[in-house]
Amino acid sequence: MAPSITSIAEEDQSVSWSLQSFAVSNDFRSPGPANLLLDRANSEFGIIYQTAPGIATMAQFPDTDEPVYFQVSRALCVMMQHLQLNLVFTTADYAAEFLQLLGRLATKVGNSYFEIYEAPSNAALSRADFSMEKQGFTNQITQTWMAIPYADTTEWARIYQTGKCSDFTIIAGSRVFPVHRVLLSSRSQYFDAVCDGRFTETEQRSIKLPENENIIAIMLQEIYEVYNTTTGSIFTGFALGREIEKDRVINDLLALFIACDKYNLESIKQRVAAAIIDRLPFIHDSLSIVDLAGCLYDENYPKIDRGLRKATIKLLQARLPAIMEDEDAWKEFSDNKVVLKAFHAYQCEITDSEFSTGVHTPPATPTKNMPSVDPNVLEVVFGSLLIKPWYPSFYPEELVGRRVERLYVCQWCFKYSKELMGFLGHLKACPLGKTPPPGVNVYTNDNYSLYEIDGEKHKLYAQNLCLFAKLFLDTKSVFYDVTTFLYYLLVAHSPTPGISHTNLGKDRTDREEIGAQGQVVGFFSKEKMSWDNNNLACILVFPPWQKQGLGQILMGASYEMSGREGRLGGPEKPLSDLGRLAYTHYWSATLARTILSCPSKKILTVLDLRDKTYIVPEDIIATLQAMDVLDHRKRGSAEAVINKAKVRAWAESNKVDLKGRPVDPEAFVMREVSRNGSEES
Template sequence: MSSDYTLASEEHSSIGWPLQAFVLGDFTSAGACELHLDRENSEFGLLYRLEPSAAVMAQFADNDGPVFFHAAWALAACHRSNGTCKKVTILLPNCQVDLEFMHHEYAQTFLATLKSLATNAFTVYEVTVNVAFQRKDFDMVKMGYRAHANPAWGVVSDPMTTSINRLWKTGEWSDFMVIAGNRTFNVHKSVLCPRSQYFANACKGGFKESVTGHIKLEEDGATIETLLAEMYNVVNSVTGSIYTNFALKPDIEKEFVMHTLLKLFIACDKYHLECIKARAAEAFIDRLQLVHDPLAIVDLASTIFNDCPESDLGLRTSIIGYVEARMPAIRKDEGARAEFLQCELVMPAHLDRFSEMVEKGALQITTQSSSLLLTTPPVSPTKPRRTIAMNLRSRGA
């Protein structure tokens, strides 16, 4: 199996499965591609690789919308676990997705991941040998592989989570204020204090914040707004869907989001919000391969090595690996090259990684995987007659 892809068992790395083909309704992938997991939002998106680590989002031809699906949309799946089958079909509410993986183990690990993220009604069917499963016209519904439950267009929310969401959006019953920059946020001690010892201490008797009813934080308003939204379990533009909120954005907007994620990570470390800190790290790592601007990559590396805490949940390893993969582009960009040479902490880390790769013979990976790379963003050869538009969202606690 190729070393360019990370399976779900590896810690602090993005998760993706190389595909030979992806078919959704009338959409067919153009060449080798990757099914990428947005861990924060339980969504699977189709990416094309331009370089060993850089990728672009696959898009529908009729409206340029991103090609992706949410785990909660999956009603059932078909697979043949005979040790050689590389195909998985997934039944969604109004269509079927056909996936042909590069290796049968990828099919199995993907299916296990999907099953862990899907609803309880999700069913996996074992396709018997007498069924022509490998045929391109295999149809789950016609063959009797149906959902056990009625198709659900919405994700059932936890009533408690919904109530907390409402408190954040309305500010109703607020009993405390958080001030950051020129922003003031009406919050609730019952939400903040159980989640953060920092806020719990601030609200206790004996501290001035417990008397004044507010606390002023050093971070900027955008960072604290994202932090509080995460504490209230509210979907936001920073950690929201990679495929609808990030992948197709201009480079400058992507860089802003990535730096906000790093600020969020640092703030969570300061305020003892370990769960949100872990989600921020995952969100950053999952988006990294979609950042193409060489100067932005160097800026992000500099921020991580200079500002992030030692317990970085894989951020340094991920960014230095990406710097290594994108080094040809960094060398060609005058501004990026100049800034890279001035990064006192990034340069030694880059050289250490390069030496380690030479010792392990890992530099051969790029050559071995060259058949998976595309020089330009591909266009689907068949224009879909319709676009699957299912705007569901679910968030874990």
């Protein structure tokens, strides 16, 4: 096993980077976005796709079914003779971080042939015939693309294989392992005491261990740095294996972790923990995940777990819908009180985290609980409306200065200027003044329309939209790298208040002055490829049009589209306090309509409500509890039942329109959606 790198990530997290695309020479180009995953235990990188929340699938060459991966160990690197791997990262920071880590790993494993080449330009890299070989950068060392280090190359590995000069014996089961005291003593305090103490085993130069002989064999292979399939490559030896084989490997790794903890092999224990965590996304069987959690939360499992428990609880969170569908997995999960308690604690942790990066719909005016961060734009003129920003944005200082008294923003394209005359001139010539917003119309009713824009295709528009939105959001962080997001613009046909066309100061609402496309009054964004299957990343209704129920329209649209795509999801979590209030209102009203629209005799389960609303089960349960409509009495296998009378009373007291919905399902425009989530008319 090659040296691992753990300092770049939390113990309970694997290390990965999002890719916009990748290509292998001129033979294979990815059909869409992917992720680049580091196998920390082996210093290998593999490219994976996400097929569902928390589920990873290895990318493979379509003609050979071989995995797409590469190694840093030995003499392998990204650029090889007559073969190149082109990686297009979603951000420049990701690319820089990856290259830095790649260099560190290559140095650590003694890869003297490691080199980094940069493409002359992005345009050159995107050409189908682009070749580093033609640029004169081909590595002249003959290297193998799919090499796996089965051959043991360290001196200790060769000595272990031959048993030469052994001076101690370890017995496990029916096997006898000749070993070397000098190596064991240097790796473990336990074996140091046994080999150089005053024990019977010291005199006999032999010790019998109670563990399974296969686990001891793997442990010794790790000590001697002998390659083995248990801790070997994720990408060739695990990701493409059958579920039963994955179960065996995970069980062996868990037993190996316990053995390393018992025998004070801390460095190996750390690598084994990383090996388990990095393999978790490739475990597809729900029952296997629940079994894993049960093992980790057993009272006999080591207390210092190197992040294993938290990583597994995170996986349970991501896979909960699938676990609920699996009768055996759900029963085992719900019967394990220790795991349930840990799961609940994690839910509370992500809900109460002060580093909330979730959904925000700001109030009409800042409250005393909001951060005391002074805006760098004191006033913004949006078309003809004067608005006071609440938070600083990141407009370029070279264009607007570090602090600007008044910024003028176009109500159609969101371009900005600090000069009034330049702004007025732009309004007269803005190409979007008499046309709909860019992108695709996905929803239209009498009052509102929804347009989808791809951040990659309409990059400048999306960047300007985000810069304007940041004036009213305290946590939005994606401004310039918008290529991995889709944006859904809510357009009001007759907004109140309206915006006059070019004559500032008036408040006209006639169709000509508003513009042919109406007025963008808010938006929500979502990732094209979300690991957690989120259907919404950020949401904002612009301040002049808040308190009109428009946030509910945006939320309703996000769930309606999830239903049409057949994907169960929700907003990015953890939610902020304001986001939680807004979503609780939406979830409560939606559940009330759904429950009260069903026949009085019909029994509804959480799964029934999930299928009707596409709200995830944990949000349904939390919302019903917040509505106080559950009666805690046992009925069949259920611990609590929904009291419809309480639901009706709640709806009346909160003035919920039981017949109306935020969005009209019939008003959505059907269209094809490409694999990477971009627009196709």
